[in-house]
Amino acid sequence: MIVSDLFTALADPQDVAERVEAVRREARYIVTDFSVELVLSKFRDTAEGEGDIFVPDYQRSLAWSDEQSAYFIESLLLRVPVPPIFLHDVDGRLEIVDGSQRIRSLVRFAKNAFGLEGLEKLDMLNGFHFAELPPSVQRRFNITPIRSFVLDQGTDESTRIELFRRLNTSGKRLEDAEIRKGVYRGPFLDLVIECAASPEFKALTPHMAKGVDAQSERQELVTRFFVYSDRRMEFRHDVRRFLDEAMNDLNRSVDDAQLARMRAEFMRTMSFIRGNFLGAFYRPDGGKRVPRVRFEAVAVGSNLALREQPKLVDPPVGWLRSRQFEQLVRTDASNSAPKLLGRIEFVRDSLLGR
Structure with missing residues (x-):
């Protein structure tokens, strides 16, 4: 059977084409060019204030070095095509989805x-600083267009989060916790952020893996604590x-x-762990990563x-260094429901002595 015959046997080509078109249309956006000068005049570094283009709370702090920034500036001066920026219309203001750096x-x-x-070409x-460039170069720089995709405010949340995950045009990829902060906003998210930033939790997680954003990773861990405590089955x-859907719900x-109730349980549990087996989140070999x-x-x-x-007081602690526990917390077990349970x-x- 040739490929076209196999495709026809599996599905009606017209149905497939219509489905692709329907999904594609879920992401409504316009494409435009903003000049550097316009972006500079409209930008604010936070969601607070009157800026028409702003950095949302979930975005990472600026991570580019001066040399990386200079390389980008050189591309604009040379009028070399650069990756577009992605924005989301929020009540007429433009939230930066990708391109904050x-x-x-x-x-x-x-x-x-x-x-x-x-710089190599220039x-x-x-x-040179900007003020030291010749006036003609400054003017040309200011009118340089930057291709921009503006996502319509009416785009549904599931489509937005999928776009967030696919946008990796520059810098480090957004962590899952950062993405959730950009899409699933509400009281549960506020609780996660609050608990992740608490001194009690930071005392139990003083180190994170190299290259990992500590704040985002703590929020990921706290999310798992709440969701698995109540919805693991x-x-x-x-x-x-699973975590995305639970966060949204x-x-x-x-x-x-x-x-x-959730806040009290989290604080009680962290206090219990700190008082009975401080350092339990880390491997016994002294690693500085929280698996x-x-x-x-x-x-x-x-x-x-x-x-x-x-x-519960004076709980057993021998299990923490047991062979069985180490086998249960191997990293390759993360996507298995039976192993999670x-x-x-x-x-x-x-802990209960069973």
Whole structure:
């Protein structure tokens, strides 16, 4: 059977084409060119204020070095095509979805915050600040167009988060926790951010893996703590989708009483872990990374044990260095529902002396 015959046998080509077109149209956007000068005049570094183009709270801090920023500026001076920026219409203001590092580089350069360095094509400009460029070069720089995609405000959340995940045109990829902050806003997200920033939790997670944004990773861990504590039996295999859907649902449904209960459980569990096995989130070999599967087992398992025995004192700790525990928290077990339940329940039962 040739490929076309196989395709026809599997699905009606017309149905497939219509489905592709329907999904494609879910992302409504316009394409335009904003001049550098216009972007500079409209930009504000936070969502607060009157800026028509702004950096949302979920975006990372500026991570580019001066040399990286200078390389981008050189591309604009040369009129070399650069990746477009992606914006989201929020009540007529434009939230930066992808491109904050480039826009911040423009702003810093225009304010003479750094000089050009490491340039190869325009090496004669190394050491120059914006104010030191010839007036004609400054004017040409200001009118340089930047291709921009503006996502319509009416675009649904699922389409937005998928676009967030696919946009990796510059810098580091956005972490899942950062993406959720950009899409799933609400009271549950606020609780996650609050708990992740608490001194109690930071004391238990003083180190994160090299190259990992500590704030975002702590928020990822706290999200898992809450979701797996209450919804672990619903998990199947796709961690990211499971957490996304839970975040979205909890933001819409959680009430003040539930938030208070969840906050109290988190603080009680962190206090319990700190008082009985400080350092349990880290491997015993002294690593400075918090494996997510290890955190899930220790934190959620402890919470479940405390639900059964709120006044649990002097719990057994030998399990923490047991061969069985180490096997249960191997990193290759993260997407398995039985293994997720197995490691959480192992910690719970060990703490309860079962």
